[in-house]
Amino acid sequence: MSNDFVNRAVLVTGAARGLGLAIAGEFHSRGASVFINDLTGSDIAGAIEQLGGGPRLFGAPADISTVDGCSDAVNGAAEHFGQLDVLVNNAGINIEKPVDEWDELLWDRHVDLILKGPFFCVKAALPQLRRNRGNVVNISSNLGIHAVRDNPGYCAAKGGLLNLTRALAMDLAPDVRVNCLCPGVMNTELMRQCAEDSGEPASYYERYEAYAPLKRLSEPAEMAKSVAFMASDDAAFMTGAVLAVDGGGTAGYTVS
Numbered sequence: 001m002s003n004d005f006v007n008r009a010v011l012v013t014g015a016a017r018g019l020g021l022a023i024a025g026e027f028h029s030r031g032a033s034v035f036i037n038d039l040t041g042s043d044i045a046g047a048i049e050q051l052g053g054g055p056r057l058f059g060a061p062a063d064i065s066t067v068d069g070c071s072d073a074v075n076g077a078a079e080h081f082g083q084l085d086v087l088v089n090n091a092g093i094n095i096e097k098p099v100d101e102w103d104e105l106l107w108d109r110h111v112d113l114i115l116k117g118p119f120f121c122v123k124a125a126l127p128q129l130r131r132n133r134g135n136v137v138n139i140s141s142n143l144g145i146h147a148v149r150d151n152p153g154y155c156a157a158k159g160g161l162l163n164l165t166r167a168l169a170m171d172l173a174p175d176v177r178v179n180c181l182c183p184g185v186m187n188t189e190l191m192r193q194c195a196e197d198s199g200e201p202a203s204y205y206e207r208y209e210a211y212a213p214l215k216r217l218s219e220p221a222e223m224a225k226s227v228a229f230m231a232s233d234d235a236a237f238m239t240g241a242v243l244a245v246d247g248g249g250t251a252g253y254t255v256s
Helices: 018-029 041-050 067-081 104-132 152-172 189-197 201-209 220-231
Strands: 009-012 033-038 057-061 086-089 135-139 177-183 242-245
Touching (some): 018 033, 018 086, 033 041, 033 067, 057 067, 067 104, 086 104, 086 220, 104 135, 177 220
Parallel strands (some): 009 086, 033 057
């Protein structure tokens, strides 16, 4: 296993499960010290246990949908490890409803967590990232590139995060790189929850397994490797980039 992140500290938001947990595990396996953010201490403790524990894993709860929560997470990581080299903005939410069932609270939950949170995490982390010539990886979605039905808040927020990546890359170069990963449909707890909420989970899975040309769901570990690449020195000339890892979905969906 590569050790290309030895002596580097990484903060992953929304890292107690799913893609965030896989990302934390990938960085940890490559030698990084990893600060795991999520909402509850019990969830974070469970994630650290799954990753094997040890002095290079630490976390504390913070609500990334608030400015104070962003500051708490960033400052906690920097203070505990004495530095912060990589910020992965992964925390998210996805509730699928037709437009006429959306209200202000549901809209704000998506925008605050997916779009506002990453901006204020970056802002809080800037002194550390500039000092260490660090970088940011934002986790958007192929639905930030184009949309599906019954998902306006998620699609809008993820699309905003994609262009926020470009804006931050322009503003923070050359000291800090900022890139964006756009995963396709993943086999995560969030996916399973969406399937259950649909009322027809088997049909939901069948539809999304046929969604993209590669005809399967992705696994979080696949995405985590792409995140680590974008944060690594191998991607030193990459900033403002949008990387779609979606089974060919942005090339064209095979079902409507």
